[in-house]
Amino acid sequence: MRLLLIGFGTVGQGLAELLIEKEKMLLDTYGLNAQVVGIADMLKGSLYNAGGIDLRKALKLAGSGGKISDLPDKYDGDALAMIKTAEADMMVEATYTDIKTAEPATSHIRAALEKGMHVTTTNKGPLALHYHELARLAKDKGVRFLYEGTVISGTPLLNLIRETLAGCAVSEVKGILNGTTNYILSQMEEGMSYEDALKQAQELGYAEAVPDADVLGWDALAKVTILANAVFGATNKPDDFPCRGITEITADAIGEAKARGKRFKLIGKVWRDGDRVMGSVAPEEIDLTHPLAGIMGATNAVTISTDALGDVTIVGPGAGRTETGYSVLVDIIDAGGKR
Amino acid sequence: MRLLLIGFGTVGQGLAELLIEKEKMLLDTYGLNAQVVGIADMLKGSLYNAGGIDLRKALKLAGSGGKISDLPDKYDGDALAMIKTAEADMMVEATYTDIKTAEPATSHIRAALEKGMHVTTTNKGPLALHYHELARLAKDKGVRFLYEGTVISGTPLLNLIRETLAGCAVSEVKGILNGTTNYILSQMEEGMSYEDALKQAQELGYAEAVPDADVLGWDALAKVTILANAVFGATNKPDDFPCRGITEITADAIGEAKARGKRFKLIGKVWRDGDRVMGSVAPEEIDLTHPLAGIMGATNAVTISTDALGDVTIVGPGAGRTETGYSVLVDIIDAGGKR
Numbered sequence: 001m002r003l004l005l006i007g008f009g010t011v012g013q014g015l016a017e018l019l020i021e022k023e024k025m026l027l028d029t030y031g032l033n034a035q036v037v038g039i040a041d042m043l044k045g046s047l048y049n050a051g052g053i054d055l056r057k058a059l060k061l062a063g064s065g066g067k068i069s070d071l072p073d074k075y076d077g078d079a080l081a082m083i084k085t086a087e088a089d090m091m092v093e094a095t096y097t098d099i100k101t102a103e104p105a106t107s108h109i110r111a112a113l114e115k116g117m118h119v120t121t122t123n124k125g126p127l128a129l130h131y132h133e134l135a136r137l138a139k140d141k142g143v144r145f146l147y148e149g150t151v152i153s154g155t156p157l158l159n160l161i162r163e164t165l166a167g168c169a170v171s172e173v174k175g176i177l178n179g180t181t182n183y184i185l186s187q188m189e190e191g192m193s194y195e196d197a198l199k200q201a202q203e204l205g206y207a208e209a210v211p212d213a214d215v216l217g218w219d220a221l222a223k224v225t226i227l228a229n230a231v232f233g234a235t236n237k238p239d240d241f242p243c244r245g246i247t248e249i250t251a252d253a254i255g256e257a258k259a260r261g262k263r264f265k266l267i268g269k270v271w272r273d274g275d276r277v278m279g280s281v282a283p284e285e286i287d288l289t290h291p292l293a294g295i296m297g298a299t300n301a302v303t304i305s306t307d308a309l310g311d312v313t314i315v316g317p318g319a320g321r322t323e324t325g326y327s328v329l330v331d332i333i334d335a336g337g338k339r
Numbered sequence: 340m341r342l343l344l345i346g347f348g349t350v351g352q353g354l355a356e357l358l359i360e361k362e363k364m365l366l367d368t369y370g371l372n373a374q375v376v377g378i379a380d381m382l383k384g385s386l387y388n389a390g391g392i393d394l395r396k397a398l399k400l401a402g403s404g405g406k407i408s409d410l411p412d413k414y415d416g417d418a419l420a421m422i423k424t425a426e427a428d429m430m431v432e433a434t435y436t437d438i439k440t441a442e443p444a445t446s447h448i449r450a451a452l453e454k455g456m457h458v459t460t461t462n463k464g465p466l467a468l469h470y471h472e473l474a475r476l477a478k479d480k481g482v483r484f485l486y487e488g489t490v491i492s493g494t495p496l497l498n499l500i501r502e503t504l505a506g507c508a509v510s511e512v513k514g515i516l517n518g519t520t521n522y523i524l525s526q527m528e529e530g531m532s533y534e535d536a537l538k539q540a541q542e543l544g545y546a547e548a549v550p551d552a553d554v555l556g557w558d559a560l561a562k563v564t565i566l567a568n569a570v571f572g573a574t575n576k577p578d579d580f581p582c583r584g585i586t587e588i589t590a591d592a593i594g595e596a597k598a599r600g601k602r603f604k605l606i607g608k609v610w611r612d613g614d615r616v617m618g619s620v621a622p623e624e625i626d627l628t629h630p631l632a633g634i635m636g637a638t639n640a641v642t643i644s645t646d647a648l649g650d651v652t653i654v655g656p657g658a659g660r661t662e663t664g665y666s667v668l669v670d671i672i673d674a675g676g677k678r
Binding site: 018022025026029030154155156159160163164165166167168169289291293294295296301308309310311312313314315316317322323325326329330333334337 | 357361364365368369493494495498499502503504505506507508628630632633634635640647648649650651652653654655656659661662664665668669672673676
């Protein structure tokens, strides 16, 4: 399995570390010999070697803030040129999400699928804006289009619904889809002000300097849209669903909810209403006896309501270098491993 | 896919209902035409028809307390004779668990595997006592040996670890594996005495008239043994692990734990200690911030500790007619469905 890594930030590097660490296990357990033949990164430069790139050297350079293009395998074109000319079996699209344009990720994915490569991505843009087009293209080309890392990172949710809840009819998917806002709400319940909690989340690297995507609910909204399209078969764009973040929640409101046996959570959900698929992102008061109420800090959790099993809840990390790297690895195993 | 149902109690009937209800979905989504050709039940009698049994009629008779052997497809031999002579692709072993002898379930499974049938079972006995022998036999014969329903019923745990956590190294599996005792502990926290809570659990059908298997921890111990053998590759018997139930927990102890921010849960766990696999069942004081602490009532929950993702917790039903029937259905899809 020859891989192209498009984007060599946190996710790409997390994956590269896992590929080194788990090389023997992948071969022994899944008969999978995964080899990175190309890396393209806007800031760190690009590498290509049909015989395989030395991941250790690339990681070392990237880790010390250097340019990987200082290595002998330096590649001079951009990511799209690499995808169009490289000999590879699967592309990993791990560039930063641009939820407005979904570019350049969508162009990368389209080009890779056109060439008959499997694709896995952690980029929410192409999924939220172009899911059906890309899924159809993958089907036409007979390749896999996977995206476990786009929703709650490596914690299995999409695979869980597809594989281990096979045969269940899903009526609602509802959960804490954004760890940053859950961390802020948890800190506010402990008595911190919104401003201080946000500042702490920024210091811990949970929140960006411009925190809008998290606190206004846009990140959760992108995930809701992915669930609506990929799990419920809808053809929606993020703008189709109402979205409210956590910026209007006061410490007083949190205290009052607690006194009533409730806890505020920023809830993203998708559900069926007859033939229609509905979605929303909004703060909700969750009963303290519900499994989602106990999820504190940067953890994510999703409750899947099914016909045969009732409610099943999955709880796990929603971000992190290794965690998101793993979400890509499990897709690579899915596409190329023998079970 | 021609099926034999050995045992036509709650699980077998739950499965039969799902097979009727989901017939079209199974065909459309998984290309699976599942047909029950034989049913054998110690109490309700047996049926065999190579062309397929009328499940609606069998369910109607079983539901009204009648004998299914009043139907025209009556079969005169016992279950073992049916397995040995029937033309079938997969056997569903859903007889009652005898954790001391694991019979007659083990003989049923052995015979079915010998004949080259896939097997799915909800019976904990054969898994706890003869896992490796049966897994090896299945491998030799090139068929699947599946058992999702033996641990926390249809809530995906074994499939989750095998499929959706593929490539993760699991260091510990720990959880609330018995809904009955969790219900009793939840009621005791609300102020009920152990005796009253047990009585209520019996009235609700959660606990048996002789409740030892639940309250002494034996049911959880069987599941711990299955996890040790099937997930961790150990070769253990239930007697190898220490086991304590909930009978010594007093209302006072529950109150004192609560005052310390803790909650008693009956925890079954399996973990690695160097090269050794350890297991235990015992009441533990769980910190209220842990996802397992918030699991109240007859719900089950398991936390899987992994290298790549840290802790992932799955929460869902641990019993129930449809829920356990579904655990068998998902194994049937796994063995015979096209994905």
